């Protein structure tokens with residue numbers, strides 16, 4: 001059996017209609033940066049829509065910080081080298097170059113815009129170290145509250161910008177196309193906004209998807225509840241190319257909350273290991289020693305796999321993180337948020353070991369874009385975690401994701417300002433995606449999450465992926481005639497999961513954040529390149545492998 005996915009979501013006809021130059025979907029670092037930069041550098045009208053309150057999203061949960069070559073002795077070239085190593089041979093080198101070269105100025109500008117980064121007595125930004133980085137280059141704020149501080153600063157700026165209009169509680173459903181074939185707007189469902197209640201349409205000259213991650217596809221994730229991959233699913237339905245979805249980064253150290261816990265789980269930042277905490281099993285053995293030259297600070301996928309293997313060997317539900325030697329003062333000052341969260345869960349890290357497991361944390365793949373952030377559909381841009389710019393390759397280097405949203409948000413804004421020039425009317429004659437509409441009942445969500453965690457998690461093989469594909473097909477059959485937020489999100493999760501399972505099945509090798517137990521070697525001859533997934537209007541997925549030319553640096 002092969003998946004037949006809805007070509008568009010079932011929804012009532014739009015009851016209202018608004019028009020703008022640029023519509024940005026999502027209010028994390030990517031969406032806010034794009035919206036702010038368009039408004040700062042042009043008179044274009046910007047509408048920012050977001051499905052919850054402005055502050056919801058992964059950005060505000062980021063703890064470790066934002067990576068950039070800001071320190072004395074560091075350089076973009078060294079940041080480039082570390083990023084390429086983490087990306088395991090399939091980074092887009094031009095995109096990485098843009099990231100590391102433009103990163104320092106972008107972070108400094110963020111500070112000028114009001115983000116209060118931690119600084120030393122000399123007034124310079126304090127820079128931490130994380131897994132995979134050979135230099136201290138992680139700018140942080142409020143100790144471990146970096147994302148919350150960045151989100152606060154950007155939201156404040158957006159609310160001050162008179163030419164950025166914001167609609168909260170606005171769930172984007174599908175993309176609209178203009179007469180020339182360009183993406184020219186979207187449909188969305190708004191809750192409780194007076195005249196704009198219910199399903200409506202936004203007509204626009206360009207659409208920027210900045211909808212964040214896909215973590216809710218899995219039962220265990222650090223991602224918040226809004227991370228349901230809506231932008232990736234909408235882009236697929238609009239015929240855009242989605243790239244590298246098989247690479248899923250599992251954060252190695254997420255607090256284990258017991259066998260029945262589901263949804264967002266609090267992570268213990270890698271920065272804690274950066275400061276000297278280490279992993280042990282039930283017997284107290286430090287099992288990362290000898291696995292990698294950086295031991296407990298090895299890249300995330302290596303640590304996550306080592307933990308899962310150790311759990312399989314010992315039959316344990318979790319392993320432990322030992323940071324008792326930090327003492328109370330260091331926990332309180334350097335990691336106040338994690339410290340408080342652990343205490344609220346009844347774990348005192350000064351006296352006790354912290355139970356940890358790997359959980360879905362970050363999606364390096366997404367809607368494929370070029371260096372300007374434009375997707376394979378003209379008029380449609382993607383930014384941040386929902387995009388695949390190629391900077392992460394097969395695995396993200398820690399703290400490069402906030403930076404990606406910042407740098408590529410600026411790039412997209414620059415492109416839009418140059419291309420669109422002055423405000424002008426949006427197309428009037430817009431249409432939704434072709435293909436049959438459909439929506440799956442919300443009861444499919446927990447079943448999907450369980451099967452994805454079991455069969456498409458840290459360690460994968462053909463049998464598990466085959467079972468996952470079959471399971472997803474069966475869940476797609478649970479159609480409902482009653483559309484609504486939960487059903488729309490569930491349908492998006494199934495769409496993303498189908499594409500992910502397909503890409504993971506196709507890539508018969510182990511690379512970066514994609515580990516095949518049945519193909520344990522990296523196979524550069526056959527698989528150094530990208531797996532692209534497309535959805536055709538008849539609801540079937542197709543994949544195409546695009547080999548990379550040149551040497552794997």
Ligand SMILES: Cc1cc2nc3c(=O)[nH]c(=O)nc-3n(C[C@H](O)[C@H](O)[C@H](O)COP(=O)(O)OP(=O)(O)OC[C@H]3O[C@@H](n4cnc5c(N)ncnc54)[C@H](O)[C@@H]3O)c2cc1C
Nearest residue numbers: 026027028030051057058059064065172212384385399402
């Ligand atoms: C716990 C945690 C810790 C992390 N720590 C770090 C770190 O230290 N450093 C680092 O670089 N990265 C870190 N990351 C990753 C990083 O936070 C994210 O990759 C980044 O914030 C993504 O930003 P974004 O703007 O793309 O998406 P988000 O910040 O997730 O924003 C997405 C937005 O889209 C909205 N949205 C989604 N779907 C729809 C829809 N259908 N309609 C309308 N709106 C929609 C959401 O409501 C939200 O506003 C961490 C992630 C987590 C979860």
